[in-house]
Amino acid sequence: MKNILATLFFAGISAFAALAMAAPAQFHIGVVTGTVSQSEDDLRGAEKLIAKYGDVAHDGMIKHITYPDNFMTEMETTISQIAALADDPKMKAVIVNQGIPGTTEGFRRIREKRPDILLFCGEAHEDPGVIQSAADLAINADNIARGYLIIAAAKKLGATDFVHISFPRHMSYELLSRRRNIMEAACNDLGLKFHFETAPDPTSDVGVAGAQQFILEKVPAWLEKYGKQTAFFCTNDAHTEPLLKRIAESNGFFIEADLPSPLMGYPGALGIELADVSGNFPAIMKRVEEAVIAKGGKGRMGTWAFSYGYTNSLALGEYAKTLIEKGVDAKTFRRKFKLEELFAAYNNATPGSTWNGGFYRDIQTNIEKKNHVLVYQDLYMFGLGYQKMTDVKVPDKYFTIK
């Protein structure tokens, strides 16, 4: 019944959108995301854009396509999917979220054919140097600043110890291993004790189930060992769910996940039913907060109020629309680009929450890349509200830790 109602509701909205936009849109914006099975939040952001500005198929503004689920081996498909957007003469901007391998080449192909199209990339997976060579603007989560801010938030909440849970494969990723080192340095400076714990890799022979079992068994032991005022952080999504479950039941802090979202771990850990509010983040937050407080996790568990992937799709879409309406195209973008405007678009997409960040700085050459922005959102602690972490200044020294 709920489904039928939802369908009717959406049909009503699209009919309304079609009526409201009787005249075809002046320009089109292409949005490329993953499917529900790979990255649901990104897709919901694109759907929100369609609900607001209409689908190209119905004379609207947004042309939404998805990249292959199996994107690591089907790069050829990704490239031609992205490049195909340049086939539309009204296309003025293309947003790829997330920037999986092949995005750079797709962008290069669009640029060759249509040098005026704005090319934005949300959460670039390719190497920074690679995506920077083609995109007008690339976005990544600011793991450098967060390395300090997560510790600062833990300190503010009264934690005495900090446990970083990871495994060797993740520690071979450049940004993850740098973030770990920054966290350790921040712990030393702020007076917390840093502990590094290893957990099994879910992609190894133990599998996701084995890795989750390990966390379920070990968290009480760690709390015993390091005390009740311990904050936990893990780099792997599969570890997040059992970690949340144990922390909610007992003691300890969970500041935020590797890629924080109210949907990250919480629904599974606390058994929250969210099917009827998908894509509606204020409603999701309300329900998750109720569940966390009911389980006794008040003031000890946090997240970003809006999913990062969802905001990327939505904010970059809105930002592209404002730029195009101002007559900015890819050739003039570099001159007109202002960091404040980008953050304004992010803040508008997430009412109540705020964003901050800065340009990407290459650690080897110390060159600041003006088309690559690292972003982070304010921390929301369930039961306490926003922590205003975006106002905290991150000391410069942390940006140079390797």
Next chain:
Amino acid sequence: MNKSDGISQFFIRNAVPLVFLVVSAVAIPISQFSPSYLIQELLIRLSRNAFLVLSLLIPIMAGMGLNFGMVLGAMAGQIGLIFVCDWNIVGVQGLLLAAIISTPLAILFGFLCGIVLNKAQGREMVTSYILGFFMNGVYQLVVLYGFGSLVPIVSAKLLLSRGYGIRNVTNLDGMRRSLDELIPLNIAGIEIPVATFLLIGIFCLFVLWFRKTKLGQDMRATGQDMVVARSAGIRVMRTRIISIVISTVLACYGQIVFLQNVGTMNTYNSHEQAGVFAIAALLVGGATVSRASILNVFTGIILFHLVFIVSPMAGKYLLGDAQIGEYFRVFISYGIIALALVLHAWRRMNDKERARAQFRGAEGGAA
């Protein structure tokens, strides 16, 4: 054999290409792509993939089935490209140098592969498939831990900042499309990669010529019947190894041509797709495990990639949801590959049945 039997035989023989033709004929108008985009995209895909698919022909001739071991050649090509990127040599020179560096590696890999396959006669396809996985592990170990520590790599753009291991994406910007654009030709807004097609043409001539040489004849004899070939004085094992070596070396060049067109290399994944996609394209072209021609190669690539290009958009417009378009593409493309394999088995059974019937019919006539 009467006429209607002939027609039904034609349909059975060409069932797979015909199914693909029908699917794409339906999907093209729905996808709303402009003809110029489609032609351009098909030309790119043809130039990109033809070399890889052609490299499969020679082992089929030698009766070794579809060479899934071409992944090894692709790995050799990628190692060559990593070195060339490290030395920062760009353009056609870079490609040529990558090919020169990777040739000995590809010969070595092909030789090892050939020896293993000789031990596993009759199960070459599945053995080479698993061999590909095994070598993938070796490749990852070497590139992720050996490069930068044992093998000297200087470029900070390639090396992880921990000091060893290659980054997960290698930018081939300097070599990107250098072969495709060596001889620029633009007809009505459609760019034609003349040099790549010339290379493919030379390669086709090579395959035709090779069939007529002594070695080529030996291979065909080996492919027909190993026992007969051996008794005719052909060194069967050696011939089989040579066919795999040639295939691996050509797959190595094919991967270099492929990646120069794509422009970025997934250091740890690019080779994985090479084998399966090339083989799927060849099967779609109407080839079988035991018989494949140059015509199969080109029709196969065109039909297979046509469906790949149009089906996501067709799915989107047909069903009104972007992700369903993607599922539609996966369903159609891989469904048809499975169909190709099933039809192949069925056809072989059918052929046997017919041969037996004919044999019996001939006997009956005599009686």
Next chain:
Amino acid sequence: MSIKRVCINLGLVLCLAGLIAWCVLTGKAYDIVLENTPTTVAGAEQPALEAVHVIIDKQEPVLMLEGDRIISTAIGVKHKIRIDVLDEDDKVLESRSHTYTIHDLGTPPTLNIPAVFAASKAEK
């Protein structure tokens, strides 16, 4: 093995070596750091330029604003760099060129745009 075969093999090896040498010599590219930052040339303060297009050899122009540092790639040892100073609407105000070899630039090869701009003024 007959003398003739040895000769042929030797010839082939030499050809291959020649080919490799040709590839390395003509295909080698160099990365150069371009910086549009204030500098001092012969005691005189050179401010960074507000906006310039930098064109190395016949490559696509690269836009550099005040304070930008970028990495550029060019094939071969000797290059011609052209600097177009732009106004607010990206119209070219003034255009100057300068020739350099990679060995003049030090390690890592660095080229300061205001310095080059000032130097080429003297040439004109």
